[in-house]
Amino acid sequence: MTDVLRYTAFSATPEGGNPAGVVLDAQGLDDARQLAIAAEVGYSETAFLVPSDTEDTRTFGIRYFSPEAEVAFCGHATIATAVALAERIGPGDVLFESPAGPIPVSVTRDAEGTPLATLSSVAPHSAPPERADLDEALAALGWKEDELDPDIPPRVAFAGNNHLVLAAATRERLAALDYDFERLKSLMVRLDLTTLQLVWRESADVFHVRDPFPVGGVVEDAATGAAAAAFGGYARESGLVPEDARLTLHQGDDMGRPGVLTVELRPGDPRVHVSGTATRIA
Template sequence: MIEQVERVAAFCAGDVGGNPAGVYLGTAMPDEADMRRVAAQVGYSETVFAVPAGAGGGWRVRYFSPESEVPFCGHATIALGAVLALKHGDGSYRLTTNHAEIAVRGARRGDTIAATLQSPPTSSGPAPQALVDEALALFGYTAADLDPRLPPALANGGAGHLVIALKSRELLAAMRYDLDAGRTLMRREGFATIVIVHAEGAQRFHARNPFASGGVYEDPATGAGAAALAGYLRDGGWPHGGAIDIVQGEDMGVPCHLHVDIGPEPGSPVQVSGSARLIA
């Protein structure tokens, strides 16, 4: 099975960077134990498994990190869109996750593939103060480091996240934490990642996403986190102008770029776009 996994870098910054994902296309969904084993062998933060959904069309998908299954993964969905475009032609493909009906669109552009996912519905709400205090202590931050315009929040765009906004780019660059302690907190709270951001402007954000729940110290590009952040910004009345750009992975030396289009209806899905390329 491992030989059937394509390796794709998603949310590339031009012809560099991008978050690698494994993409398995098959005729029947493998056993869960096999998917866990393959995801661990591939070793990327996520591997997506996709098979035809049946008479209704589309694809049934599941996502696995090296340590666990996750409900939704944005960069693996972008990678899947790229592989579907290469194998089945440019177009839009319906996807059924464990919890939602979503879609991905892929179109070849020379050596790269442009892809856009439609997220599951979004939601957000205030984060309990005790949880905020615990998370700040985990990363070595204090309340004085927070951006008062964007209070800490619980946000979901297909997977659960804690959003923490910092008042300077330097504070974001200094992010450090203990992986085991982060794993304990994130798994207890059901977080896919913690989304730590700095707002360079109303429509441009820098982000880092610790992914300890999946056994990964940091994800260089996180489409699910971008969707959750976008829903949170819309819910809070942030002046996003209908779209935001997110720069991620810089502090890892893996530059990534995510673009998110945000519709006006509260709770509605958002569209997360980026480019992808096959990894030799």
């Protein structure tokens, strides 16, 4: 029987953050079995680790499966897996070889022993969506264009996979999320989008975000590290934040599963660094 651990990422308590399945030894599991396990677990993603082909004992292959499909990169499952692994082999640096590319992760502990994992994304980039695609996304969401924040223009942002960033002009617009699941899923499949990163800017460096994830068979993701990385890259590229910035993203509040994601941008470093804690779910 495959040992599946359950952790929630970006929260210090099991009631918050985004749950992920973690399989620390996936040797011998084919694609169909991994997908079946992810469907059985029922979380937005389950991560599967295998030892590296190298002699480095802190390098691993990693794959991510939602209940319906494989995902090239998943931030919250990376954080959860790194913390689960650190509890067995000790904190420090590990390298996950993902389908999206190499993902270095560092795990430390604070004075109270709480683990903190920081992943470093692949190089991000972003581009404006096609007008017709933006119109279709807004229609699927039931949003009007005048409900968008004009200072944060729509973008398709990438940091391992693609996310359509749409900024709400008000917190109320972000909170009232009720979308056409199949219509949005169809658009996202066609555009190869993993989530929509819906954001509202509270202050210069604090944002509230929500992430519809119908392509994974999930109405909404509770804390999305991959989208946070993509948004951080877009925010820097667009001049929304400085080259040296530390952003706080609140996600999951509207779902009753509050989580906190920290996004760090470093001068001279093209990557985006996303940090958070994780805790075991009994």
